[in-house]
Amino acid sequence: MKISFSDLAIPATGAVVVFATEGGDLMPSAVALDEATGGAVARAIKASTFKGKAGQSLEILSPANVELSRIILCGIGKEAEFDVIAAQKLGGNVAVRSLATGEKDVTVLFDMDDLACDFATGATLRDYRFDKYRTTETKDDKPSLKSLAIATRQHKDAKKQFETAKKVIDGVFFTRDLVSEPANILYPESFVKEVSALEKLGVEIEVLDEKDMKKLGMGALLGVAMGSARKPYMVVMRWNGGKKKDAPVAFVGKGVTFDTGGISIKPAAGMEDMKWDMGGAGVVSGLMKALAGRKANCNVVGVIGLVENMPSSTAQRPGDVVTSMSGQTIEVINTDAEGRLVLCDALTYVQETYDPRLIVDLATLTGAIIIALGHENAGLFSNNDELATQITTAGLSVNETVWRLPLGKAYDDQIKSDIADMKNVGGRPAGSITAAQFLKRFITKDRPWAHLDIAAMAWSAKDSEVTPKGGTGYGVRLLDRFVADNYEI
Ligand code: BES
Ligand code: MN
Ligand code: ZN
Numbered sequence: 049m050k051i052s053f054s055d056l057a058i059p060a061t062g063a064v065v066v067f068a069t070e071g072g073d074l075m076p077s078a079v080a081l082d083e084a085t086g087g088a089v090a091r092a093i094k095a096s097t098f099k100g101k102a103g104q105s106l107e108i109l110s111p112a113n114v115e116l117s118r119i120i121l122c123g124i125g126k127e128a129e130f131d132v133i134a135a136q137k138l139g140g141n142v143a144v145r146s147l148a149t150g151e152k153d154v155t156v157l158f159d160m161d162d163l164a165c166d167f168a169t170g171a172t173l174r175d176y177r178f179d180k181y182r183t184t185e186t187k188d189d190k191p192s193l194k195s196l197a198i199a200t201r202q203h204k205d206a207k208k209q210f211e212t213a214k215k216v217i218d219g220v221f222f223t224r225d226l227v228s229e230p231a232n233i234l235y236p237e238s239f240v241k242e243v244s245a246l247e248k249l250g251v252e253i254e255v256l257d258e259k260d261m262k263k264l265g266m267g268a269l270l271g272v273a274m275g276s277a278r279k280p281y282m283v284v285m286r287w288n289g290g291k292k293k294d295a296p297v298a299f300v301g302k303g304v305t306f307d308t309g310g311i312s313i314k315p316a317a318g319m320e321d322m323k324w325d326m327g328g329a330g331v332v333s334g335l336m337k338a339l340a341g342r343k344a345n346c347n348v349v350g351v352i353g354l355v356e357n358m359p360s361s362t363a364q365r366p367g368d369v370v371t372s373m374s375g376q377t378i379e380v381i382n383t384d385a386e387g388r389l390v391l392c393d394a395l396t397y398v399q400e401t402y403d404p405r406l407i408v409d410l411a412t413l414t415g416a417i418i419i420a421l422g423h424e425n426a427g428l429f430s431n432n433d434e435l436a437t438q439i440t441t442a443g444l445s446v447n448e449t450v451w452r453l454p455l456g457k458a459y460d461d462q463i464k465s466d467i468a469d470m471k472n473v474g475g476r477p478a479g480s481i482t483a484a485q486f487l488k489r490f491i492t493k494d495r496p497w498a499h500l501d502i503a504a505m506a507w508s509a510k511d512s513e514v515t516p517k518g519g520t521g522y523g524v525r526l527l528d529r530f531v532a533d534n535y536e537i
Contacts, residue, residue, distance in 0.1 A: 300410070391411060
């Protein structure tokens with residue numbers, strides 16, 4: 049679906065979208081259209097349950113006195129509450145109402161000045177399909193809509209703003225694509241190939257293979273990879289958009305391309321979900337695409353640890369002790385708590401190599417975070433209140449929200465081991481917190497660090513306004529905003 053912006057005017061032909069507020073007050077363009085059609089819009093409202101609430105809509109086919117094919121009237125909710133997020137959601141709703149109508153071109157008469165770019169953003173975010181493996185779908189099964197023309201007074205400003213927004217959406221779509229790919233297609237080596245395409249945008253890519261990682265002493269990550277025929281990789285992505293000597297902001301992602309649990313194997317039911325256990329790495333990759341695409345004025349380094357967690361005769365065993373790159377030893381009690389083993393070596397590597405000013409890591413780390421927070425918020429853990437606030441605020445601005453959970457010595461004590469420096473699980477109580485405590489042990493010099501547990505957010509079983517079900521890309525817009533608001537010159 050192509051988005052275009054033009055001046056506010058009722059088109060002569062085609063389909064148009066107009067709006068009403070909660071309570072049923074028509075927006076100015078809807079009033080004009082009602083007049084042009086001899087009151088068809090008002091009559092249709094009267095004959096229906098349409099109240100102008102957000103999410104409600106009404107269709108009038110072949111209205112009288114005009115050459116239009118249809119009018120779609122959408123509710124925007126209470127006008128006083130119509131903000132950036134509401135505009136994005138409205139865009140998503142209008143996209144759904146328009147996509148499958150059979151119409152190819154739809155014109156939106158958008159009276160809500162200032163918010164046209166957000167409307168376009170929501171519509172575009174909702175218009176995502178991962179359909180490359182559908183070979184029998186007919187033309188009628190696919191969305192018909194080709195272009196959404198947004199007619200609005202400040203169309204020049206909106207067009208300009210949307211050029212930047214579109215780069216961020218490209219990043220979100222890259223993440224959704226990666227998360228949606230099955231694990232027979234997307235495994236560490238093919239993942240490396242996918243992210244290497246970011247070089248075209250000016251992202252510097254460095255790839256560490258098994259030999260490199262052995263040399264660096266990444267025993268924790270390599271232990272996870274032992275059971276798989278697929279070779280592990282670590283990828284470093286650098287975007288140098290800031291001043292040469294400025295320390296970078298670092299993002300680190302868990303990239304377990306499939307998590308069977310290893311020898312501590314998971315139950316069969318639902319195991320297919322573990323194809324998206326690379327969600328953290330997916331977000332870091334999409335974020336780098338967004339930042340490079342919009343040429344962010346900031347130095348950023350993204351590191352992803354790519355492994356497959358499989359059971360086999362070469363797999364690591366419960367009880368094994370591995371030595372991480374940091375030198376700290378880990379007793380692997382449960383091979384299914386593998387994400388932290390991958391992340392800890394990536395965290396050490398990024399700190400030793402780039403001395404970043406702060407680190408944010410993302411991981412589909414624990415099932416426990418789904419129990420704690422549901423699918424409404426990612427879990428946020430941090431050793432730094434300012435950083436935690438920056439992330440929380442950015443999340444609210446883009447409606448990708450987080451909820452902070454505590455850290456503390458008593459939780460840290462849960463991962464004491466009898467034979468090594470720590471063990472990789474802390475028992476059932478506070479499972480997401482003990483996972484975060486584990487990661488914290490690899491952060492040096494009280495460096496500002498935040499961990500986002502996105503296990504509940506990377507994938508959605510149901511549609512929401514701006515996100516069709518499936519891979520969500522949650523985190524890309526959040527961290528893009530976090531960078532834009534706090535770390536760009
Ligand atoms: N990848 C899983 C966490 C997960 C679960 C992500 C559900 C998305 C949906 C992680 O590697 C895992 O298996 N965690 C274990 C930890 C436990 C063994 C301490 C868990 O959550 O059960
Ligand atoms: Mn696991
Ligand atoms: Zn996992």
